[in-house]
Amino acid sequence: MSKSKKVPYLVDRPMSFCPGCGHGIAIRLVAECLEELGQADNIVFPIGVGCSSLLGGGIEADRLHCSHGRAGAVATAIKRCNPNNVVISYQGDGDAYSIGIGETTSAAYRNERFTTIIINNTNYGMTGGQMSNTTLPNQKTNTSVYGRDCSVTGNPIRFPELAADQFNVGYAARGSVHDVPNIRKTKSYIKKAIEMQLSGEGYSVVEVLSPCPTNWKMEPLEAMKHIAEHVTTYFPLGEFVEKEEK
Amino acid sequence: MPKVMTKPERCKQCGLCVDACPKQAISFGDGINAGGYNYTVIDESKCIACGMCYTICPDGVFEVLGEK
Numbered sequence: 001m002s003k004s005k006k007v008p009y010l011v012d013r014p015m016s017f018c019p020g021c022g023h024g025i026a027i028r029l030v031a032e033c034l035e036e037l038g039q040a041d042n043i044v045f046p047i048g049v050g051c052s053s054l055l056g057g058g059i060e061a062d063r064l065h066c067s068h069g070r071a072g073a074v075a076t077a078i079k080r081c082n083p084n085n086v087v088i089s090y091q092g093d094g095d096a097y098s099i100g101i102g103e104t105t106s107a108a109y110r111n112e113r114f115t116t117i118i119i120n121n122t123n124y125g126m127t128g129g130q131m132s133n134t135t136l137p138n139q140k141t142n143t144s145v146y147g148r149d150c151s152v153t154g155n156p157i158r159f160p161e162l163a164a165d166q167f168n169v170g171y172a173a174r175g176s177v178h179d180v181p182n183i184r185k186t187k188s189y190i191k192k193a194i195e196m197q198l199s200g201e202g203y204s205v206v207e208v209l210s211p212c213p214t215n216w217k218m219e220p221l222e223a224m225k226h227i228a229e230h231v232t233t234y235f236p237l238g239e240f241v242e243k244e245e246k
Numbered sequence: 247m248p249k250v251m252t253k254p255e256r257c258k259q260c261g262l263c264v265d266a267c268p269k270q271a272i273s274f275g276d277g278i279n280a281g282g283y284n285y286t287v288i289d290e291s292k293c294i295a296c297g298m299c300y301t302i303c304p305d306g307v308f309e310v311l312g313e314k
């Protein structure tokens with residue numbers, strides 16, 4: 001049952017995320033998948049703005065720190081110019097779904113041949129916990145102090161479902177890092193997304209539900225339970241589309 | 247026998263591994279690392295090298311080395 005488990009060299013250095021932050025787990029999963037698929041030396045990361053940017057200092061790979069929200073457009077350019085590279089945009093929910101909703105949606109709409117990993121922690125982590133487009137109904141944040149009022153702000157966006165229902169994308173799924181079984185499942189989603197890119201069939205997106213204990217004002221363990229009990233009720237886990245590979 | 251090796255200097259005291267370990271082999275020790283965190287230690291007599299700690303740790307503290 002036991003197998004050697006080594007932190008992939010891509011991420012084998014100290015990360016500057018807060019204690020208990022899910023970014024560290026998610027990025028390790030991406031690195032494990034790249035290593036297992038033999039793509040660790042062939043990867044380019046367009047990185048969003050937010051705590052996702054801390055990846056820039058924590059990853060041993062080609063990377064580009066994009067303007068806020070624009071990773072979808074930058075990834076499009078990188079992939080079109082270098083189709084043999086694996087291109088993964090690594091973004092937060094604020095980056096990809098709030099300021100970058102245009103770029104993210106357009107890339108999915110055009111079925112660009114890259115992969116997007118979106119870390120959904122239901123707020124803007126880096127800037128101190130403001131409301132994002134995925135903040136839960138009634139969730140209190142610094143900019144929704146009485147709780148998010150969806151009649152004024154609109155409803156939280158479910159992007160993988162949107163991409164799956166409306167666009168001709170290759171793969172769309174939502175995982176979570178709140179416990180070991182879900183971490184393993186999320187890894188299988190990320191792997192399928194990268195395989196989809198390698199097959200050239202189309203755009204792939206994996207949203208990862210992730211804790212932000214600092215801004216949720218919770219202990220790390222409590223934040224994981226919050227995902228299991230509350231966040232997953234609004235953001236269902238699973239695969240929404242998987243195109244047949246040729 | 248596989249063995250879990252740790253890099254205590256990376257630990258941020260989040261405690262997720264303490265909860266995930268099925269054998270209650272992980273606890274906070276007495277030491278403080280350079281980051282100021284009270285890092286976790288493994289009781290080798292309880293550890294079965296299942297790698298749950300590796301999977302849940304956001305900071306790459308644990309590695310399971312050696313195949314069974």
Ligand SMILES: Cc1ncc(C[n+]2csc(CCOP(=O)(O)OP(=O)(O)O)c2C)c(N)n1
Pocket residue numbers: 048049050051052068091092093094095096119121123124125126127132
């Ligand atoms: C054009 C621009 N507007 C605003 C900001 C401020 N800003 C920095 S990070 C951030 C939010 C990031 O949130 P998210 O993408 O959810 O990432 P997280 O930090 O939660 O991982 C904002 C608004 C900025 N850097 N640039």
Ligand code: SF4
Pocket residue numbers: 016017018020021022023051121125126211212213214215
């Ligand atoms: S602020 Fe939140 S998202 Fe950012 S590193 Fe800390 S816990 Fe993670």
